[in-house]
Amino acid sequence: MAFNTALYARRRRRNGLAMGLSVAATVFGLGWLVLILGVLLWEGFSGLSLAVFTEMTPPPGAAGGLLNPIIGSLILTALAVLFGTPIGILAGTYMAEYGRYEKLTSIVRFINDILLSAPSIVVGLFIYEVMVAPLGHFSGLAGAVALAVIVIPVVVRTTEDMLLLVPNPLREAATALGMPRSVVVTRVAYRAAKAGMITGVLLAVARISGETAPLLFTALNNQFWSLNLNAPIASLPVVIFQFALSPYADWQKLAWTGALIITLAVLALSIMARVLAAQRKMS
Amino acid sequence: MQSGGRESVVDVALRGGVIEATLTPSRAKVLDRLRVGDKVFRLLTRAAALAVLGILGGVMFSLVVGAWPALQAFGFNFLIEERWNPVTERFGALAPIYGTLVTSFIAMLMAVPIGLLIAIFLTELCPLFLRRPIGIAIELLAGIPSIIYGIWGLFVFAPFLQETLQPFLISVFGNIPVLSSLFAGPPYGIGMLTAGLILAIMVLPFITSISRDVFEAVPPVLKEAAYGMGCTTWEVVRYVVIPYTRVGVIGGVMLGLGRALGETMAVTFVIGNAHKVSASILHPGTTISATIANEFTEAVGDLYTSSLIALGLILFVITFIVLAIARYLLLRIERRIGA
Numbered sequence: 144m145a146f147n148t149a150l151y152a153r154r155r156r157r158n159g160l161a162m163g164l165s166v167a168a169t170v171f172g173l174g175w176l177v178l179i180l181g182v183l184l185w186e187g188f189s190g191l192s193l194a195v196f197t198e199m200t201p202p203p204g205a206a207g208g209l210l211n212p213i214i215g216s217l218i219l220t221a222l223a224v225l226f227g228t229p230i231g232i233l234a235g236t237y238m239a240e241y242g243r244y245e246k247l248t249s250i251v252r253f254i255n256d257i258l259l260s261a262p263s264i265v266v267g268l269f270i271y272e273v274m275v276a277p278l279g280h281f282s283g284l285a286g287a288v289a290l291a292v293i294v295i296p297v298v299v300r301t302t303e304d305m306l307l308l309v310p311n312p313l314r315e316a317a318t319a320l321g322m323p324r325s326v327v328v329t330r331v332a333y334r335a336a337k338a339g340m341i342t343g344v345l346l347a348v349a350r351i352s353g354e355t356a357p358l359l360f361t362a363l364n365n366q367f368w369s370l371n372l373n374a375p376i377a378s379l380p381v382v383i384f385q386f387a388l389s390p391y392a393d394w395q396k397l398a399w400t401g402a403l404i405i406t407l408a409v410l411a412l413s414i415m416a417r418v419l420a421a422q423r424k425m426s
Numbered sequence: 427m428q429s430g431g432r433e434s435v436v437d438v439a440l441r442g443g444v445i446e447a448t449l450t451p452s453r454a455k456v457l458d459r460l461r462v463g464d465k466v467f468r469l470l471t472r473a474a475a476l477a478v479l480g481i482l483g484g485v486m487f488s489l490v491v492g493a494w495p496a497l498q499a500f501g502f503n504f505l506i507e508e509r510w511n512p513v514t515e516r517f518g519a520l521a522p523i524y525g526t527l528v529t530s531f532i533a534m535l536m537a538v539p540i541g542l543l544i545a546i547f548l549t550e551l552c553p554l555f556l557r558r559p560i561g562i563a564i565e566l567l568a569g570i571p572s573i574i575y576g577i578w579g580l581f582v583f584a585p586f587l588q589e590t591l592q593p594f595l596i597s598v599f600g601n602i603p604v605l606s607s608l609f610a611g612p613p614y615g616i617g618m619l620t621a622g623l624i625l626a627i628m629v630l631p632f633i634t635s636i637s638r639d640v641f642e643a644v645p646p647v648l649k650e651a652a653y654g655m656g657c658t659t660w661e662v663v664r665y666v667v668i669p670y671t672r673v674g675v676i677g678g679v680m681l682g683l684g685r686a687l688g689e690t691m692a693v694t695f696v697i698g699n700a701h702k703v704s705a706s707i708l709h710p711g712t713t714i715s716a717t718i719a720n721e722f723t724e725a726v727g728d729l730y731t732s733s734l735i736a737l738g739l740i741l742f743v744i745t746f747i748v749l750a751i752a753r754y755l756l757l758r759i760e761r762r763i764g765a
Contacts, residue, residue, distance in 0.1 A: 165551060183574065264719060265742045296478070299478060
């Protein structure tokens with residue numbers, strides 16, 4: 144038996160090259176994560192102090208904090224979840240419980256998946272056209288609605304997926320006991336899918352808490368303390384945008400600190416969502 | 427979970443049936459109420475599902491209405507006109523469209539091979555105990571808000587490129603005919619190349635995670651048969667895994683492309699916002715989303731605003747088509763794996 148050693152050597156070399164490249168690519172990919180988080184922690188932590196959470200955004204050259212944008216972001220996020228989640232859950236419920244085999248469901252699923260990754264700046268333009276232009280002024284409410292439009296597809300997707308995982312015998316048993324469909328859904332299916340549905344909402348919050356583009360021309364920005372939802376309201380991402388592009392060193396410093404706060408919040412939310420999802424799988 | 431579920435069914439049945447029946451005077455009344463509640467709930471969920479379609483319709487409709495004045499004033503020329511002059515109110519979308527395509531192309535050029543290689547590493551080479559942590563770390567990259575990439579790109583990445591990669595490219599390709607115009611000009615730091623590279627980092631996790639998911643769905647028998655014949659890992663990936671999952675991989679790539687085309691904040695920071703079509707990728711340019719983000723609140727006059735909305739319409743149509751193709755391809759691979 145004569146082995147073609149040259150062929151073997153070539154195949155082994157080629158394999159070694161491809162595998163070496165894939166290891167290098169992974170190191171490269173993880174390297175960016177380390178680099179970005181490293182710089183962020185370095186720049187952000189050095190600016191972190193109590194004043195960041197207790198003082199308003201300063202004029203250039205003065206000391207100040209990020210209190211009004213932080214509160215503004217919290218309000219906008221809370222309202223967006225409040226508006227978006229019920230619609231998302233109900234739509235997901237229809238797709239998984241009532242219309243599982245209907246044509247409408249597959250159309251909605253297709254469109255929803257597209258909305259899931261549609262450019263968020265277009266959502267901003269949409270809300271500008273329907274809420275800001277007719278009313279004639281920017282408002283926090285418009286910002287919250289714009290974020291809600293981004294929340295809906297995320298929640299629809301996870302709700303449907305999680306409800307589809309609920310074993311059918313549970314529904315059949317409940318129906319056999321004489322429960323009407325709506326009670327089966329709300330008391331049995333929702334309860335079984337609860338962890339997954341909460342995961343979906345957490346992911347949606349993580350998604351919108353860093354969104355800037357839809358807020359630029361809906362909620363706009365506000366240098367001052369304002370809780371009026373009918374007026375422009377400050378939000379963390381928009382303030383970061385404005386401060387980072389400014390020529391003032393203290394504004395840029397605050398932008399880094401704000402970026403750190405957002406990133407930590409988003410990472411915490413997505414890790415929480417993961418833990419919740421993992422618990423579900425284990426039990 | 428199973429036993430907990432069953433217990434709660436019994437609980438609910440007891441509460442829902444027995445208690446209500448004993449506490450309310452008429453059983454028929456309760457049943458009636460339930461029947462109405464059932465119908466209302468069904469209609470409510472259906473309305474919500476239709477609302478999702480309504481959002482898409484609303485976005486489309488409002489953009490067309492908003493863009494109408496500009497489309498009427500400039501017609502088809504809007505797409506091929508480079509001039510963007512707010513003072514004389516002459517607007518053309520060529521520069522932003524060009525910038526969007528160029529930056530996305532650079533991004534895909536880098537992110538597709540690297541994303542696929544990471545997916546190969548995760549499914550074929552990685553020790554089991556590292557798979558989950560590395561997978562999660564790559565997905566965390568996807569979770570970082572785009573404005574973070576933007577601020578990092580502006581303060582860290584652009585100055586770095588200005589001092590290292592860009593002078594290098596200029597000096598290396600300076601004397602080669604075609605490439606010299608592609609890499610011409612002073613190293614600005616910001617520009618289309620920088621924006622494209624940041625986009626690459628942003629779409630990398632999307633491509634990686636979808637490719638990994640479809641790679642993992644390849645039936646082990648197929649791979650084992652190939653290994654049994656003496657194939658190397660690379661040969662298994664090249665001749666078994668990739669052909670089997672091709673549709674899904676392309677779907678994942680298109681999904682990443684959809685993201686890259688529409689990405690706003692990361693690009694806005696580093697693109698330079700210059701309404702010019704320049705051959706050199708080192709020059710500042712602009713993209714559709716960056717133009718809208720930079721100029722919309724400052725736009726004076728109906729035609730200016732309308733032109734920006736028309737840009738948004740173009741972006742929405744392009745990304746809609748790309749994403750629709752992506753979803754269609756992913757649906758196809760799902761069906762195939764499910765079957």
